[in-house]
Amino acid sequence: MGLKRGHKARPVERVAEILIFTVSLSTIALILLIFIFVGREAFPVLLGKTNSALIQPVIPAANLDQLRPEEVREYLGLTAQQFKEMDRETLMALMESREEASNDIPESFRNDPDAKANTTQFRYLIRPHQWTGYDRPEYIWQPVGTIHKYNLMPLIVGSLKVTLIGLLFAVPVSLGAAIYVSQLASPRVREWVKPGIELLAGIPSVVMGVFALLLLASLLQRIFGYQFRLNAFVAGIALGLTAVPLIFSIAEDALTSVPRSYTQAALALGASQWQASWQVVLPAALPGVFAAAVLGFGRCIGETMVVLIASGNASTMSWSVFDSTRSLTATIAAEMAEAVAGGHHYRVLFLLGTMLFAVTFVTNFVGELIIHRLKGRMEGRG
Amino acid sequence: MNFLKPFAAMAAACWLGATAHAGAITVKGSDTLVVLAQKWAEVYMGNNPQTKIQVTGGGTGTGFAALQNKTTDICNASRKIKAKETENCIKAFGKRPTEYKVAMDGLSIYVNAENPLKAISVEELEGIFTGKIKNWQDIGGPDAPITVYSRENSSGTYEFFKEHVLQGKDFGAGAQTLQGTAQVLQAVAKDKFGIGYGGAAYGQGAKHLMVAKTKGGEAIEPNEENVISGKYPISRYLYCYVNPALDKDETAAYLKWIRGEEGQKLVQDVGYYPLPTQFRAN
Numbered sequence: 001m002g003l004k005r006g007h008k009a010r011p012v013e014r015v016a017e018i019l020i021f022t023v024s025l026s027t028i029a030l031i032l033l034i035f036i037f038v039g040r041e042a043f044p045v046l047l048g049k050t051n052s053a054l055i056q057p058v059i060p061a062a063n064l065d066q067l068r069p070e071e072v073r074e075y076l077g078l079t080a081q082q083f084k085e086m087d088r089e090t091l092m093a094l095m096e097s098r099e100e101a102s103n104d105i106p107e108s109f110r111n112d113p114d115a116k117a118n119t120t121q122f123r124y125l126i127r128p129h130q131w132t133g134y135d136r137p138e139y140i141w142q143p144v145g146t147i148h149k150y151n152l153m154p155l156i157v158g159s160l161k162v163t164l165i166g167l168l169f170a171v172p173v174s175l176g177a178a179i180y181v182s183q184l185a186s187p188r189v190r191e192w193v194k195p196g197i198e199l200l201a202g203i204p205s206v207v208m209g210v211f212a213l214l215l216l217a218s219l220l221q222r223i224f225g226y227q228f229r230l231n232a233f234v235a236g237i238a239l240g241l242t243a244v245p246l247i248f249s250i251a252e253d254a255l256t257s258v259p260r261s262y263t264q265a266a267l268a269l270g271a272s273q274w275q276a277s278w279q280v281v282l283p284a285a286l287p288g289v290f291a292a293a294v295l296g297f298g299r300c301i302g303e304t305m306v307v308l309i310a311s312g313n314a315s316t317m318s319w320s321v322f323d324s325t326r327s328l329t330a331t332i333a334a335e336m337a338e339a340v341a342g343g344h345h346y347r348v349l350f351l352l353g354t355m356l357f358a359v360t361f362v363t364n365f366v367g368e369l370i371i372h373r374l375k376g377r378m379e380g381r382g
Numbered sequence: 383m384n385f386l387k388p389f390a391a392m393a394a395a396c397w398l399g400a401t402a403h404a405g406a407i408t409v410k411g412s413d414t415l416v417v418l419a420q421k422w423a424e425v426y427m428g429n430n431p432q433t434k435i436q437v438t439g440g441g442t443g444t445g446f447a448a449l450q451n452k453t454t455d456i457c458n459a460s461r462k463i464k465a466k467e468t469e470n471c472i473k474a475f476g477k478r479p480t481e482y483k484v485a486m487d488g489l490s491i492y493v494n495a496e497n498p499l500k501a502i503s504v505e506e507l508e509g510i511f512t513g514k515i516k517n518w519q520d521i522g523g524p525d526a527p528i529t530v531y532s533r534e535n536s537s538g539t540y541e542f543f544k545e546h547v548l549q550g551k552d553f554g555a556g557a558q559t560l561q562g563t564a565q566v567l568q569a570v571a572k573d574k575f576g577i578g579y580g581g582a583a584y585g586q587g588a589k590h591l592m593v594a595k596t597k598g599g600e601a602i603e604p605n606e607e608n609v610i611s612g613k614y615p616i617s618r619y620l621y622c623y624v625n626p627a628l629d630k631d632e633t634a635a636y637l638k639w640i641r642g643e644e645g646q647k648l649v650q651d652v653g654y655y656p657l658p659t660q661f662r663a664n
Contacts, residue, residue: 082473090476094469097478101465106550133551144535146550154555218572227527229573230558312558313534324558334561338443338536340466341450 038357041350045120052148052344054115058102061095114147120344125152141315143345150348154315158325162307163300165236166243171293174248182255183277201245209309212238230312232325238306247296254288255281257378291370298363304329328352406434407633411445411458412538415620418652419458422640433632442538450474455633457623460538479623484640486655488609489616492570492578492588499523501592501601504615507547513554531566531578532557542618543579583653609655638663
């Protein structure tokens with residue numbers, strides 16, 4: 001096999017090439033489709049088409065015959081197709097169920113000003129609001145209950161908090177390991193350490209989560225003596241552990257791709273091995289190291305299982321690392337199964353998904369771009 | 383059209399296969415009910431070998447979604463159906479699903495075995511779980527902060543607790559949400575100053591508090607007698623919902639058996655409480 005310059009590709013090779021091309025093309029198409037799917041489900045929230053208010057206008061079922069068909073269809077939120085297939089009895093049942101729902105509202109909520117609020121509006125999603133029963137405006141994520149509170153900030157803060165702790169733990173560790181393995185270690189040691197660290201990537205995140213839940217949490221609580229056994233700190237450390245192999249291998253790649261001549265020149269000028277790697281090689285590979293951190297960020301913020309198990313999942317709006325915390329991913333995982341399909345809770349969860357997708361997409365894109373540029377530079381193109 | 387023949391034969395075979403499975407009942411929904419539902423299915427299948435019953439969990443909401451899509455015959459629910467779900471069902475099959483009460487469950491309040499407290503009132507529980515009461519001292523315990531363990535908001539237990547104990551108010555933001563009753567128990571067993579709630583059937587590792595309706599009122603123990611009579615203040619029904627069009631033949635017989643004497647006896651084996659006699663099927 002191998003390259004046969006000057007010869008035309010054989011038909012089999014040609015077919016294989018086309019196949020591989022279509023596979024890669026379909027991957028891109030698939031990503032696009034997923035994004036469209038997730039985005040489409042979230043779209044009604046963005047357009048303000050969802051209404052999560054507890055008290056909604058109700059038309060008594062007895063008035064069914066006085067309404068125009070168009071009005072009935074709109075009131076019940078039916079598609080034209082659905083409406084056509086329904087008989088009067090079904091429409092009546094639907095209207096009755098609307099009426100019952102409104103009669104079931106507990107007395108204490110009837111005069112609550114929040115009961116009329118559509119809580120999927122942006123000001124409720126982003127800004128603090130003083131709900132009835134609270135002393136001051138607060139960020140509240142309590143999607144299930146009589147009044148649905150969908151403030152996204154506790155979740156965004158939670159995700160960022162856990163991710164940053166994870167990175168603060170993982171980046172120094174993996175960078176240190178990468179410098180050691182690529183610059184200082186003897187080939188024998190390198191042969192052991194590198195696969196060893198990369199083996200960490202093979203640990204399923206659910207196993208990592210359980211490890212954090214059962215062992216890490218107790219250990220850290222004993223050391224630091226904080227109140228909440230499961231918190232952002234525990235989840236962050238476990239998350240860091242899952243990100244180490246990724247950050248390590250990209251950083252190590254970047255460091256190794258720095259031409260040998262850089263080190264040799266430094267050594268020839270009298271630098272020590274340590275000085276050469278710290279002051280010459282590392283600065284040259286810095287964009288790659290940065291890219292590793294960016295990709296690590298994408299990995300951490302998208303990780304679900306570890307945070308779901310180890311973070312305690314309380315939706316607190318606090319930057320304290322020892323508070324229990326709830327991330328975007330864990331929220332989606334935990335709540336999606338119970339959300340009424342097509343309802344406002346469901347839509348808001350998809351909104352979270354869209355946000356996550358956008359963030360991980362951008363970070364991965366930026367990371368890859370930096371690595372690509374760096375490779376080009378190291379190989380003397382540009 | 384000769385080449386179509388094998389396909390026609392295959393289709394016929396599939397159809398025959400499908401009718402041969404007409405005696406299959408699928409049950410889906412609440413995780414709270416899944417152990418009990420499996421037990422029912424197991425015993426019922428032992429008595430009626432021609433009937434196949436397939437039980438899966440996934441959560442009450444998942445069960446209702448499956449009921450709408452007609453991918454399940456029976457939906458297990460640890461809470462009442464919501465208005466939106468009723469509406470979706472009517473849209474899907476023209477009628478509201480039939481509701482059957484199938485068992486009772488008492489919610490216990492768990493604290494660590496070392497906690498000196500013996501009883502608590504519903505009011506105090508509301509204060510603790512909404513985050514207003516933060517120290518055990520305020521309700522006659524040791525001077526230590528209270529760690530609150532709650533359930534994930536997808537759980538029927540969570541909703542029930544929120545509605546009936548917190549009177550619809552929000553859980554305090556500091557309440558940790560865990561994935562299941564077993565996890566709550568485990569957390570409380572490890573945490574000297576923790577408090578949590580869950581099915582009375584789960585018992586190991588933590589102390590169950592007696593609960594009083596009002597402060598200073600008589601504290602009631604969560605046992606069978608008190609739960610069934612309604613004396614214990616935090617109890618609930620567990621339900622099965624079924625598409626009325628499918629509520630016939632084997633499905634109907636099965637549901638009747640569940641609510642009859644034999645089915646209700648199994649409820650006790652799994653650790654829930656049987657229905658009061660007026661809700662049973664004869």
